[in-house]
Amino acid sequence: MYTSANAFSREISRHYDNVFRSLNLTTSYVELLLYIHKKKDCTQKELADEMMLAPSTITRFISKLEKRKFVEKNRSGKTVTVKLTKGGNGKITEIKKLYRKADKELAAILGERFLETTSKLLEFGADQLGNQEE
Numbered sequence: 487m488y489t490s491a492n493a494f495s496r497e498i499s500r501h502y503d504n505v506f507r508s509l510n511l512t513t514s515y516v517e518l519l520l521y522i523h524k525k526k527d528c529t530q531k532e533l534a535d536e537m538m539l540a541p542s543t544i545t546r547f548i549s550k551l552e553k554r555k556f557v558e559k560n561r562s563g564k565t566v567t568v569k570l571t572k573g574g575n576g577k578i579t580e581i582k583k584l585y586r587k588a589d590k591e592l593a594a595i596l597g598e599r600f601l602e603t604t605s606k607l608l609e610f611g612a613d614q615l616g617n618q619e620e
Contacts, residue, residue: 505588
């Protein structure tokens with residue numbers, strides 16, 4: 487089971503990463519930008535929790551996005567918040583367009599029904615496993 491799930495995950499990631507190659511960003515960075523856009527401004531801890539990544543990974547992602555002038559950090563005491571810059575906001579429309587393209591290509595390869603069913607199964611499985619850890 488693990489091997490199949492892992493292989494499927496890698497292929498899905500590769501598909502989306504190829505679509506986002508024109509932005510010179512992997513899907514993880516794109517997801518981070520979309521989440522920040524949705525929330526307007528959020529803490530690095532919220533980002534780590536939402537993306538289920540280690541805080542050190544989020545720090546590394548934010549640093550790269552800061553260098554590209556997509557995000558900026560603001561510090562208030564120990565709390566660090568992150569928000570999109572004007573340049574980052576300017577990329578959101580292109581990102582969403584590329585996301586739709588990647589989704590359509592994947593649906594053409596695997597079929598709409600397969601994607602819908604697989605998404606529901608994966609969400610259910612993640613919820614069930616997450617509930618066991620609590």
